[in-house]
Amino acid sequence: MRATIREVAREAGVSPSTVSRALSNPEIVNAATRERVVRAAQRLGYAPNRAARGLITGRTGNLGLIVPDLANPFFPSVVKGVQAKAREADYAVFLSDTDEDPSAEAGLVRILAKQVDGLILCSPRAPEEEIRALAESTPLVMANRRIRNVPSVFFDNTDGMRQAVAHLRALGHQRVAWVGGPRTSWSTRDRVRGLRAATAAAGMELVVAGHFPPYFEGGVAAADLVVASGVTSVVAYNDVMALGLLSRLRDRGLDVPGDISVMGIDDIHMSGMSSPALTTISLTKEQLGRAAVDLLLAILERPEDARKVRRELPTQLLVRASTGLARTN
Amino acid sequence: MRATIREVAREAGVSPSTVSRALSNPEIVNAATRERVVRAAQRLGYAPNRAARGLITGRTGNLGLIVPDLANPFFPSVVKGVQAKAREADYAVFLSDTDEDPSAEAGLVRILAKQVDGLILCSPRAPEEEIRALAESTPLVMANRRIRNVPSVFFDNTDGMRQAVAHLRALGHQRVAWVGGPRTSWSTRDRVRGLRAATAAAGMELVVAGHFPPYFEGGVAAADLVVASGVTSVVAYNDVMALGLLSRLRDRGLDVPGDISVMGIDDIHMSGMSSPALTTISLTKEQLGRAAVDLLLAILERPEDARKVRRELPTQLLVRASTGLARTN
DNA sequence: ATGAAAGCGCTAACAA
DNA sequence: TTGTTAGCGCTTTCAT
Numbered sequence: 001m002r003a004t005i006r007e008v009a010r011e012a013g014v015s016p017s018t019v020s021r022a023l024s025n026p027e028i029v030n031a032a033t034r035e036r037v038v039r040a041a042q043r044l045g046y047a048p049n050r051a052a053r054g055l056i057t058g059r060t061g062n063l064g065l066i067v068p069d070l071a072n073p074f075f076p077s078v079v080k081g082v083q084a085k086a087r088e089a090d091y092a093v094f095l096s097d098t099d100e101d102p103s104a105e106a107g108l109v110r111i112l113a114k115q116v117d118g119l120i121l122c123s124p125r126a127p128e129e130e131i132r133a134l135a136e137s138t139p140l141v142m143a144n145r146r147i148r149n150v151p152s153v154f155f156d157n158t159d160g161m162r163q164a165v166a167h168l169r170a171l172g173h174q175r176v177a178w179v180g181g182p183r184t185s186w187s188t189r190d191r192v193r194g195l196r197a198a199t200a201a202a203g204m205e206l207v208v209a210g211h212f213p214p215y216f217e218g219g220v221a222a223a224d225l226v227v228a229s230g231v232t233s234v235v236a237y238n239d240v241m242a243l244g245l246l247s248r249l250r251d252r253g254l255d256v257p258g259d260i261s262v263m264g265i266d267d268i269h270m271s272g273m274s275s276p277a278l279t280t281i282s283l284t285k286e287q288l289g290r291a292a293v294d295l296l297l298a299i300l301e302r303p304e305d306a307r308k309v310r311r312e313l314p315t316q317l318l319v320r321a322s323t324g325l326a327r328t329n
Numbered sequence: 330m331r332a333t334i335r336e337v338a339r340e341a342g343v344s345p346s347t348v349s350r351a352l353s354n355p356e357i358v359n360a361a362t363r364e365r366v367v368r369a370a371q372r373l374g375y376a377p378n379r380a381a382r383g384l385i386t387g388r389t390g391n392l393g394l395i396v397p398d399l400a401n402p403f404f405p406s407v408v409k410g411v412q413a414k415a416r417e418a419d420y421a422v423f424l425s426d427t428d429e430d431p432s433a434e435a436g437l438v439r440i441l442a443k444q445v446d447g448l449i450l451c452s453p454r455a456p457e458e459e460i461r462a463l464a465e466s467t468p469l470v471m472a473n474r475r476i477r478n479v480p481s482v483f484f485d486n487t488d489g490m491r492q493a494v495a496h497l498r499a500l501g502h503q504r505v506a507w508v509g510g511p512r513t514s515w516s517t518r519d520r521v522r523g524l525r526a527a528t529a530a531a532g533m534e535l536v537v538a539g540h541f542p543p544y545f546e547g548g549v550a551a552a553d554l555v556v557a558s559g560v561t562s563v564v565a566y567n568d569v570m571a572l573g574l575l576s577r578l579r580d581r582g583l584d585v586p587g588d589i590s591v592m593g594i595d596d597i598h599m600s601g602m603s604s605p606a607l608t609t610i611s612l613t614k615e616q617l618g619r620a621a622v623d624l625l626l627a628i629l630e631r632p633e634d635a636r637k638v639r640r641e642l643p644t645q646l647l648v649r650a651s652t653g654l655a656r657t658n
Numbered sequence: 659a660t661g662a663a664a665g666c667g668c669t670a671a672c673a674a
Numbered sequence: 675t676t677g678t679t680a681g682c683g684c685t686t687t688c689a690t
Contacts, residue, residue: 002443004667015677020669030675050444051380051389052667055682060380062423062444070405071598080399083426092444094391095424097412114331115379115391115421216602247602269400270599273545273576333683344661349685359659381683384666 003044012040023048063296064094064112064119066105072214072240073268074285078122078143081289089297091117100214102126102184106134113138118296121145122289125184139299139306143292145186151299151309153291157187160281160315161194164235164263167279167317169202173233173261177207179222179245181214181237188237191265195235207231212241219244227252232260239264239271242278267318277320284313332373341369352377392625393423393441393448395434401543401569402597403614407451407472410618418626420446429543431455431513435463442467447625450474451618454513468628468635472621474515480628480638482620486516489610489644490523493564493592496608496646498531502562502590506536508551508574510543510566517566520594524564536560541570548573556581561589568593568600571607596647606649613642 009016014033022029022037029037040046054060065082067075079095086093094112098104102125109119118139124131128147134140135150142152168176178195181188192208199206207229212218219241226234226245236242242264249256256262256276264271267282291311299306338345343362351358351366358366369375383389394411396404408424415422423441427433431454438448447468453460457476463469464479471481497505507524510517521537528535536558541547548570555563555574565571571593578585585591585605593600596611620640628635 005669006667016667017669017678018676021676024669028675033675047439047443049384049667051383052682053669054380055378055384055667055684056669058682070409071402073400073402076399076405079424080426080428083424087425092423092441093425094421095408095412096416096422097409099409110376112421114376216598243602247604250604269545273572273603275576275579275604334685335683345683346662346685347660350660353685357659362659378683381666382685384668384683385685387666 002049003041003046005046005048008037008041008044008046011044012037020048060115060117061091062094062116063091063293064096064109064116065122066096066098066108066112066119066124067122068098068100068125069214070097072238073270074238074240074266074283075122077268077285078289078292081286082120082293083289084286085290085293089293091293098125100125100182106130109134109138109140117300120289120292120296122292123185123187125182135306139296139303141292141296141299141309143288146190146310147186149307151295151306153288153295153311153313154186154190155283155288155313155315157190157315158194158197160265160283160317161191161235162198163315163317164281165195165198165202165204167319168233168261168263169204171233171261173204175205175207175229175231175233177209177226177229177231177234179209179219179226179234179236179241180211181218181241183211185214185237191237205231209234212237214238214241216240216244216247219246220248223248223252227254227260233263234260235263235265237265239266239268239278239280242280243270243274246274246276246278272320279317279319282316282318287313331378332370332375334375334377337366337370337373337375340373341366389444389446390420391423391445392420392622393425393438393445394451395425395427395437395441395448395453396451397427397429397454398543399426401567402599403567403569403595403612404451406597406614407618407621410615411449411622412618413615414619414622418622420622427454429454429511435459438463438467438469446629449618449621449625451621452514452516454511464635468625468632470621470625470628470638472617475519475639476515478636480624480635482617482624482640482642483515483519484612484617484642484644486519486644487523487526489594489612489646490520490564491527492644492646493610494524494527494531494533496648497562497590497592498533500562500590502533504534504536504558504560504562506538506555506558506560506563508538508548508555508563508565508570509540510547510570512540514543514566520566534560538563541566543567543570545569545573545576548575549577552577552581556583556589562592563589564592564594566594568595568597568607568609571609572600572603575603575605575607601649608646608648611645611647616642 022034096108105126122143146152146154209225264278264280271278351363425437434455451472475481475483593607593609600607
């Protein structure tokens with residue numbers, strides 16, 4: 001068993017409260033005493049029991065993170081960002097994966113809620129009202145989704161899609177297809193909205209191929225529809241799907257980017273390793289995680305302005321050397 | 330604030346102890362009373378505070394998982410396995426990522442130790458003695474590493490390497506290179522050992538190219554050495570590195586598998602999507618996670634036989650259709 | 659079968 | 675500046 005505060009107190013010849021103070025409020029205790037306590041603690045390998053502390057302070061020092069699918073390389077990056085920032089602030093992180101099941105989210109939130117000071121929902125798929133209800137009872141931050149009156153960090157998809165369209169247009173494309181992700185994904189909705197606006201403004205034609213699973217296989221599945229639509233370029237919901245598109249297009253004997261150009265979103269590590277390397281809208285994924293923690297800590301400090309807190313992160317077109325985008329006509 | 334056990338007690342017209350019993354030891358309480366308690370709890374949305382419970386039972390219902398690098402697709406799979414199994418057993422999971430820094434591991438273990446019932450160290454890079462010392466003070470399970478007298482789940486690398494060599498030999502290869510991962514990785518050591526044995530038994534020549542970072546870039550870095558060594562085939566520490574090899578070999582104008590055959594280990598999702606698709610030694614990664622949780626729960630039940638607990642998982646050669654392995658001469 | 663009381667390890671009033 | 679006391683929410687003796 002671990003050393004308790006009482007043992008440290010005895011070892012240092014002071015009361016437990018003094019130990020407590022010396023360790024968590026060093027300034028208010030005599031320097032010599034503090035020194036003695038710290039050494040005693042060290043000698044005994046003491047570290048406070050966070051659960052016991054939480055019981056009285058009402059703070060657990062823990063934070064929860066829920067993601068739809070760790071197998072999608074987007075999410076591990078976000079998790080790393082969350083971890084890094086959380087550790088800096090001396091928080092530990094509970095992680096849960098919903099396997100892309102929207103109905104699992106609320107349950108996980110409720111389970112975790114009691115053990116954490118706050119939760120980060122990354123790309124949650126649940127309906128808005130459900131999430132808003134959860135946010136009533138638990139400090140909550142949305143990452144990669146924007147919900148009014150719920151603290152949110154999200155990417156500027158509108159600008160991202162504008163960059164994408166500007167690039168395609170500069171290359172001479174007139175018709176572009178959109179391969180969407182899950183219906184339940186806010187990003188899908190936000191991106192297609194941005195794409196609509198951008199193509200309209202540029203006088204280009206947009207073909208919406210529909211919704212597909214956000215996996216490699218989803219991209220594969222979408223490819224034939226895209227080809228049939230006769231576009232010269234396609235933007236996919238994410239890089240993994242774009243790689244699926246690439247794969248299927250190649251299997252059908254199409255030349256990328258000669259016959260059709262493919263663009264992804266996310267800038268996952270692997271996207272630079274395909275051939276042709278994927279041109280993509282790069283997202284600062286770790287930054288998303290870090291920002292989410294920032295927001296969460298902020299609303300823990302001042303819960304009263306939780307409804308106002310939000311943060312938009314930039315997106316950046318990343319044209320790869322052996323680009324998947326070619327001039328048409 | 331959440332409802333407490335006292336409020337439920339009042340609502341049900343019983344004492345707190347009865348509520349406690351009704352909820353965690355239903356048999357020992359009168360059916361009618363139990364019913365009343367359960368309904369009161371439901372009405373108030375009560376759920377016990379796990380921290381408070383843990384304080385007295387000594388069990389937190391939490392478990393910790395430490396991985397070297399979530400950006401390596403191997404680890405998210407393991408994490409998913411751990412999550413799934415943990416959730417079944419009603420455990421929540423703390424996750425930490427060390428960024429491949431062996432010296433960070435002990436610190437994280439110590440931080441998490443107090444908040445969990447047990448820890449899973451996945452592919453830990455720390456020295457054996459250090460880990461053995463940690464295992465003295467905390468219930469610990471090693472995943473993907475074998476340490477004597479510490480509960481371990483690991484893959485049968487020896488057999489995996491035998492399968493790899495048998496396949497290469499069947500294709501006519503006589504010289505094979507090994508591209509190793511971090512020195513600190515048990516898998517690197519175990520695999521090269523297996524490879525030595527298998528090549529010797531098969532009368533083949535093994536060239537050990539050395540140690541490289543377990544990233545795509547590591548594979549890229551190793552490629553030129555491999556080419557210079559004049560082998561006709563190469564086995565990489567993991568799929569990510571194998572993809573790096575593939576990339577660099579292609580850049581140098583070499584034909585894979587015509588000029589040189591490449592084999593990976595892990596069977597990450599992406600390995601089936603490269604071209605040529607990667608032949609690999611497939612590992613049951615989620616199974617590794619699930620088995621680690623199993624072991625952990627077992628030693629929590631019966632700490633006395635912790636030293637005996639271990640589990641070996643099979644490996645399976647996976648020859649991809651558009652394989653990276655060609656017959657030489 | 660149920661209630662009263664004690665206490666897990668810690669921090670926060672309140673005294674001194 | 676330090677010690678004493680009380681109590682966070684829960685479970686678990688020990689009575690009844």
